[in-house]
Amino acid sequence: MRPQVVAHRGDSEENAEHTLGAFLAAIEAGADGLECDVRLTADGHLVCVHDRDLRRVAAQRRGLISTMELADLHQLDVASWKRPWAELDDEAPVVDESMHGVLTLRRLMEVAAAAPRRIELLIETKHPTRYGGLVERRLVQLLSEFGWDGADAPVRVMSFAHTALQRVQRLAPEVRVVQLFERAEMWPALRRMIGRDWMVGPGIGELTDHPGLAWRLAESPHEINVWTVNTPEQLALCRSLGVTAVITDRPRVMRGLVDALPADGT
Template sequence: MRPEVVAHRGASEDIAEHTLAAYLDALDSGADGLECDVRLTADGHLVCVHDRDLRRIAPERRHQVISTMELADLHDLDVASWKRPWAELDDEAPVVDESLHGVLTLRKLLEVAADHPRRVELAIETKHPTRYGGLVERRLVQLLRDFGWDHAEAPVRVMSFSHTALQRVRRLAPDLRVVQLFEHAPMWPALRRMIGEDWIVGPGIGELTDHPGLAWRLAEGRHEVHAWVVNTPEQLALCREIGVSAVITDRPRVIRGLVDAT
């Protein structure tokens, strides 16, 4: 089985995560899809950011929290230099186009995918807990409707570790594909009883590696499986062996090459 190769926060091994540059590089590498995390700003915009605060991607503003900031404030941030801390000392480093390295809105990412000459899948993770609760999913579904992407055939799936969040998505857009993420093998028996028959399941690759029994139960079950974060040939081989249909990776160029070669 040829799994779909999905770029985790873009080509994030080499380029600062969640930036337009990372996503464009992932598309150039032949990634079938793009994965992103979304958070809601204080003025109601969905932005592609993983952490609740800025301590990792903009250390000079470490104490600020995404949900308390407006989009204009985020636009002024350098969220890429943490990935290349010595770039200013490298005379041979390529010139950086700063327009490709700022905070990215989800709307812009959707536009990039919509304008691409081939179909690009989007795996969008809503982050919880958040002060805005269900407003995140409502904003997300509204935005997807603007693109006509709130149905089963849309190139979009919504992911979350929060079962409640995915229930909200299904109430708002009953046919939209959803992925129940989980990272601890003992959670699976309870989740299996809670999720819908057509829900996709998203285990971490570490759990599949460390718990072969879980891997084969998922392989033999009725749910489609998407695994994260698959970065090595060995991890990819396991995913292919158990029939994982999508692998989310920091290394889309490498993993796509491996998939195409076998």
């Protein structure tokens, strides 16, 4: 079986992460799915941002996402950091500023829904946060608006926070969930806590460094979504484990590698 290719924060190797431009580029590159992180603004909007603040991607702009309103976030450029010398390049293409702002989850869902083929969304809720379970409640409300709260919806909700995924299961029992974890020693406890139909999301580094973990996961009943897979060697390991999806910064490269595999994945 060929694994799904999921673009990590969009086509984030070539574009600024979590921007509309990055996600459109990922779709154009042939990604099967788009991965995003979401945080809740002070006025209740879910936005696609990884960090608690924007200092890394918005020229050291101070302030937590949770204390800012969407209108303020829309004034910021969160893409120029990726190409800091672009304005000095006389041959650089004209910049489309609409591709450079903070993106709402609603807008990303609209983009995925309008795509010419099925695009999966893998949505990671970030914790801890001052809003606690309100993040998942807002998310499920939005999924319901789109009719994406059923078993056939093109969406998976992911989190490192076990309680966050429990909330999603209570609010939308049919939505697929992925328990993320970053250390091999966490798995013995997690495997007793998660539902049989939950997916699991280990990092590629842990699978590489801990072969025993890799094979225990492969032998478990859980589908596996692995982050962040960027090389042929990492893909080969994922294939050997029967991984369902590889989350990658390089969707175009990974698409080519996966498409070169025989249809049966051998």
